[in-house]
Amino acid sequence: QLDTEWPKSKNESHNALCYAKNYTGLKNLYKMVSESLLHYFFKTGGVPKSILEKYREGLIIGSGNSNGELYKAILNKETEETVKKIASFYDFLEIQPINQNLSLLKRGKASDRNELIEINKKITGIGEELNIPVAATGDVHYLNSEDFVFRNIILEGQGNRNLEEEGYYYLRTTEEMLKEFDYLGSDKAREVVIDNTHNIAEQIEDLKPIPDGTFPPVIEGSDEELKNLTYTKAYNIYGNPLPELVEKRIDRELTSIISNGYAVLYIIAQKLVKRSNEDGYLVGSRGSVGSSLVAFLADITEVNSLPPHYICSECNHSEFILDGSYGSGVDLPDKICPKCGTLMKRDGFDIPFEVFLGFEGDKEPDIDLNFAGEYQSTAHEYTEEMFGKGKVFRAGTITTIAENTAFGYIKKYFEKREVNLHPAAVRRYQRGIVGVKRSTGQHPGGVMVVPRDKDITDFCPIQHPADDINSDIITTHFNYQSISGRILKLDLLGHDVPTIIKMLSDLTGVDAINIPMDDQETMEVFRSVESLNMKYDASEMEVGTLGIPEFGTGFVRQMLKDTRPTTFSELVRISGLSHGTDVWLNNAQDLIREGKAVLKETICTRDDIMLFLILKGLDNKKAFKIMETVRKGRPLDPETIQYMEEYDLPSWYIDSCKKIQYLFPKAHAVAYNLMSYRIAYFKVHYPEAFYATYFTIKIADYPGNLVAKGIEAIKDEMERIKSLGNDVSPKEKSVYNLLEVIEEMYARGIESKPVSFKHSDKLRFTVPEKGFIQPPFRALEGVSDSHSISIYKEAQNDEFISIQELVKRTKINKVAIEALREHGTLDGLPETNQMSFL
Known part of the structure; x- marks a missing residue:
């Protein structure tokens, strides 16, 4: 869409047709799409005409349909000079079948079909005069004429009222197109339908929208750095020289990793994990990365993939169990080192390297990491810090129309027209619209990394997720799966478990690693x-x-x-x-x-x-x-x-x-089990901290007012939910799961104190003393995050002397007040600031 000025709301917009004729044009097209979605989005993508001029190298630009700048200038009876000036901007001028512009008659913009024919003739004449080729274009939206119904169903389902009554925007045959323009004469019709369109097509090179090959980021010296990390830790644990089994495994892995150019992926992951650990958050590994001994020795994963073994921390003596009698070194019985008398450590989970990189060791590694949910954004920021601004983008996703959504669209469309469809017809329409793009989004943790010598527009355009211009996040315009394998995708996911471990360690002072x-x-x-x-x-x-x-x-x-x-x-x-x-x-x-x-x-x-x-x-x-x-x-x-x-x-x-x-x-x-086992350890030995942490993570479903009524009320609610059988709602299922844990807590002799202005935190449960947990303000239904933060902040500053003052200072609403009142938090607090003297 072409705008001569911005903002768009103050200026008319037009459309045009852009073809990339070479790779310069393709990159400029991607740049222009990015500009339109990031900086000039207004209901839809568009750019000022100056941006089109800036990026027109390598593009072939057509004058557009009846919403194009040239067509509208002629329709609006602009001067010959103005019309020719507009036309001279374009590489070819477009004319289209008359039926596609019939809406102009309905809107009173044109008097009859003859006027539309005359406009097409006028455009053809301007092309001849200015020596600009004129091409007959179809403005095609679907393959066959009858397919317009599919498009109508989608448009109406998404709230668009501009529907077609007949299918004019279909792909016409050459014979049909020649017939559409027979009023130009047979020679001219052939020129605009066949000759000029072929000439334009011949200017366009064979292009691939995404380049072949892989383009990983570069970290100088990553091969040597990975070797040094690996051998330093290996020698520290197993001694130098290394046991033959360890030496062979390391050699095979490093050879595969380095020869295939994957060392940089390991170093990236190592730096991210190291930074998270330094900031106090453990990182969990996902997928098969724990199959790699090098990943363990580089401190990317805590999973040691060697066979179960004993290892002496004093003299490095090791003994490997290779007969399959143990599946994990953790399960080995205690053993004293036969060489120095020290109690030996036990490790090894017996995981073959082939699961990660394939039998030949040439499969691209997929290193997925679970960061604490509250730390995930920091991990993403550090990735950008490593590679520089403009080199790291969130992995974009494309959501499509699902079967149930399609069924809803179809049902609504035909009910409105009082048409009763046979189920077979419904299924046919479903097949026609399922999979059509609906919106865009972002992968929950995926980031795409562009190498320093490349630009993201060498691969795809960029945008805000779901075209949200208020979002700070920038994603790939293409679905990440289409460019994954070309540029690096890192999966830096947010997960509850590392957050839980951090909370438990903070509450107890126990280092989870030990x-x-x-x-x-x-x-x-x-x-x-x-x-x-x-x-x-x-x-x-x-x-x-x-x-x-x-x-x-x-x-x-x-x-x-x-x-x-x-x-x-x-x-x-x-x-x-x-x-x-x-x-x-x-x-x-x-x-x-x-x-x-x-x-x-x-x-x-x-x-x-x-x-x-x-x-x-x-x-x-x-x-x-x-x-x-x-x-x-x-x-x-x-x-x-x-x-x-x-x-x-x-x-x-x-x-x-x-x-x-x-x-x-x-x-x-x-x-997963290493993390789960640690949490189980806290549950057994530090139960108050365990329940406080668990309820903090599940706070959105925590029924604070019900818990305040005691264990019998909790049991009654559990029975009520259970009695619903298959009619239970997802929300009730979540609450029931929480109530099971709450009941267990009470059975262990631990109780929940009431929410209190003096003792409650804003969002987290705390442990005030043995046998009790202290709920935060957020534990009450009706008290939101923002309300909780505001109440906590004000309560820390000074006591509340009345409910009136509480509302004034915290700006909380009636729902929050009633939740606090029902819980008993407001007991003893007068309604207003007024005092009576007796």
Whole structure:
């Protein structure tokens, strides 16, 4: 859209048609789209004409349809001089089929069809006079004429009233176009329909909207830096020279990483994790990054992927357990170093590197990191600090019309027209509009990094998410998936768990890193409630994992009841089972219940298949391929099944493989479990801090006024929600889950104090003394974040002498006042400032 001045509201807008004829033009087109969406957006994208002039190199610009500058100038009877001046700006002039401009007649802008024909003739004449080619364009919106209904349904569904009565904006054949312009004469019609359009097309090079190849960012010296980080920590733990097993693993990984140009990705992740740790926040790793020993030695992940082993911190003596008897070093019994007499440390989770970078080590690593939710924006800012402003953008997403939305649009459209559609017709219309772009957004944690020698417009335009001009965030205009693999995408996600760990450490003074991973009381919560020291039985509690990430849902608690885990490696297996598809239900669960297998024998994570098959003697590469086939839910071919049958596998094993649709990576399960185990440790040994933290995280659903009524009211509400059965709402489900934890807290002899101006925080629960937690103002329904902050701030400054003064100082509304009143916080506080003297 062309505006000669800005702001747009003070100036008429026009449209034009822009083609990129070469890569210079493509980049300029991307720059112009970016300008239109970032700086000149007003209901839709548009740019001042000066911006079009600035970026016109490499573009072919057409004069547009009836909303174009030239067409409107002729329609408005501008002078010949003005019309020619306008026309001279364009590389070609456009004329279109008359039916497409019939709306001008309805709006009284033109008198009849003849006037529209004369305008097209006028444009053709100007082109001849100024030696500017004239091209017949279709302004095509859909393929076939009858498809206009699909477009109407979408437009009306999105609140647009400019609908078509007939389908004029379809892709016409050459014969149809020649017929449309027969009033120009056959020779001229052929010129505008065929010759000139071909001439324009021939100027356009074969272009790819996104360049081939990969364009990773560069950090000078990253190869050497990664080597130094890796060997420094390796020597510190395992001594120099390194054990052969460790040396070979490091050498193989570094060779794969560096030869494929991936060292920079490791260094980026290392710097981000280091900064977060320095600021007091642990970082959890996602996906398969924990499969890489180099990632562990570079302090990107805390998951050590080596086989289970003992290691002496004094003399570096190590002993590796390679017979598959232990799935985790954490589970090894205590052992005194035979060389120096020191109690040895235990580590190693037995995760093959191939899961991360492929069997040949050439698969691009996908390093996903979980930062504390409150720290995520800092991680994004630090990424920009590393690479510079204008080099880091949020990963854009494109939302499309889903089936249910499509059904709603169709139903509304035809009901308005009193048309009763057959279900088959509804499905046909659904198929026609499902997948059409609806809006834009952003990946929850993805950022795209552009190398220093490139510009983002070498790959795509940029914009604000959902065209929100008030947003400070800038995203890629294209869906991030279309440019991922060309430029680096980092997944820096916000997650509750690192936030929980930070809160627990702050409340207790306990460094979560130093929590013992073999604490038996902590392990006990995964199979019973014994270590919770309950004063009385709480409802339906057989295991103590309520509120523990990964283990708190009813589904996983049932798995714990079925399996009664006793080791850390079994917890990892349970995580794999709970995240997989068709791995537990109708598979491992049945095998365990029928006594055909025990938990440690079943397939739980993708790595289990490769490790088990290699242990049974299968070829390493074939074991890897079988793992890849099964984890993706693909069928095993007859030759592979026959090959597997040649080895001593359990009778149920191949059948179990056939049922699996998706398998979780072991490294991801280990990373989650390390965090979950620490939280469980706090739950057992620091219960007040655990519940205060849990309720802070879940504060949006916390029923503060109900809790104030006591445990019997809590139990009554739980029974009420349970009685609803399938009619329970998502909100009630969330509240019920919270009430279960609240009931457990009371059963452990811990109570909630009332919200108080003197003792309550704004947004977080605190621990005032043993046996109690102190809710914040936000714990009351009806008291918002902003209200809570305002109340807390004013309460810290001075006491409130009346409700009138409270309202005046805090600016809170009636809903918040009533919530405080119902809770009892306002008890003893007079309504007004007036005093009576007796």
